[in-house]
Amino acid sequence: MAPTMATEWNINQVRSDFPILSQKLENGQQVVFLDSAASAQKPTIVLDKEREVYSQYYANAYRGVYEFGAKVDEELETSRETVREFLNANSTNEIVFTSGTTMSLNVVAQAWGRKFLKEGDEVLLNEMEHHANIVPWQMIAQETGAKLRYLPLTEDGQLDLGRLPEFLNERTKVLSVTAMSNMLGTINPLEVLSKAAKTVGAKFVVDAAQYVPHGPIDVQALDIDFLAFSGHKIFGSTGVGILYGRENLLEEMPPLLGGGHMISEVHLDHSTWAGLPAKFEAGTIPIAQAISLGKAINYVNDLGWENLQRHEQELSAYAWEQLQTVPGIKIYGPGLKERGAIFSFTMEGAHPEDIAQLLNRKGVFVRHGHHCTMPLHNVLNITASVRASFAMYNTREEVDALIAALHFTRERLRLNR
């Protein structure tokens, strides 16, 4: 589908596509939603699609020859094709519907890892990974005797590429990395990392959960072996996600879960597996969610990724500049050039929990805590931070609201005295 290039970013139009953004709180306050990194809001086109599925042709998938069943199958394949195109995968055989990024990464670690990792092998991660790209590897490392290694970060929260040679060697079987840090906002150089992984023959795995709402990733151009993302962060529904796997790799991996249409033949003493991608889609997949995911991707495609990125860059620059004016604030991560629109910070003298709670009083919704990056918070020597994350539907006025709310917080916590 060729993206129709809107010449201008009409923020009001975009916002009107998201009914929740015009919500008012009980006290008449406008909601300022700055937690899209945790989960993004849904446009009407996604909400409508789910309703359409349930109200017009809902049936289980890949089972019925009757009309509803056939329609559901057709819609699912349309969505799968949209995802294939979005990632520039070779074939829809490489696009597996899962329940989300976490599930996808667990499939890679458990199904690929159990077969191909052995004692003495190494898996290279780094200090900024989300728990979803650490814990599954820990689990399989424990089982197989493989060793986990962590590439350190630079002072400003980027991967310390200079130290890559110390950590990457012929024992490295996997290099798994997030495309964008959900805490630091850092956008990682996938091209460099991919090349490095390939020089030692390691598989290159990408956690794209945080990146995909900000830009497409070309799995062929970047020579990516496995990639995971979640529907709910890219304006789709919860409960659905994607595992991209290079076809020959998915072929040689055993399935992780058994049952449903992942089988070819079942005998009392053994079974054989269905072809791709069914082999990895055990049980009933999230049908309506998987169908509407295609609509979410269409939606951003139609807005135009270039426009989206321009808008987010402008917004980021403004937020970056404004946040610095707040006394006592410390923003973690790299400068504007290397980051996306995620700002995690602490404010001297204020606990992140107090900040989040007081911002909420001004209708500004931000996240606080460790953001599922406890190792990263340890490296930064903090237990928690506040995170304001922006999406394409956020505005400069919302940055202003955040800043005003931070000043209110300082006032309430008597930090100005």
Added chain:
Amino acid sequence: MSTVTLEEIYEDFEDLSDWEARCDYLIDLGFELPDFPVEEKTEENRVHGCQSMVWLTAELNKEQQPPVMAIQADSDAMIVKGLIGVILAIYSNRPPEEVIKTDVEEIFAKLGLTRHLSPARRNGLFGMVKRIRQLAIEQLSEES
């Protein structure tokens, strides 16, 4: 010792029309909390179940007749400090028997704390209550 009593908190809350004002009141209460000794901020004295740090100590003050619970607590978060103020008003300087008998859920509900606090926060609050009750029970069993 915090001087505000539970009755005073009830009265003040009554005058405060909305949760926002009550939240401000809690923050102010937090600022009035007596200093907690730094050397007592140990792992042993930490109350778990809170997202923020909470330290709490309780012992029996036998100079009073009957002996009463002497409670001290602190947090790194201001709103939690305010909640500690409420906890102290409920439990501090009460005999252990009374501590065990107090229906704290009723008090929290009456103050609107049950409705306005997140489950995580509520768990943290009950973590403190649990620790105080435990210490009160220990005191009683030591006496007998």
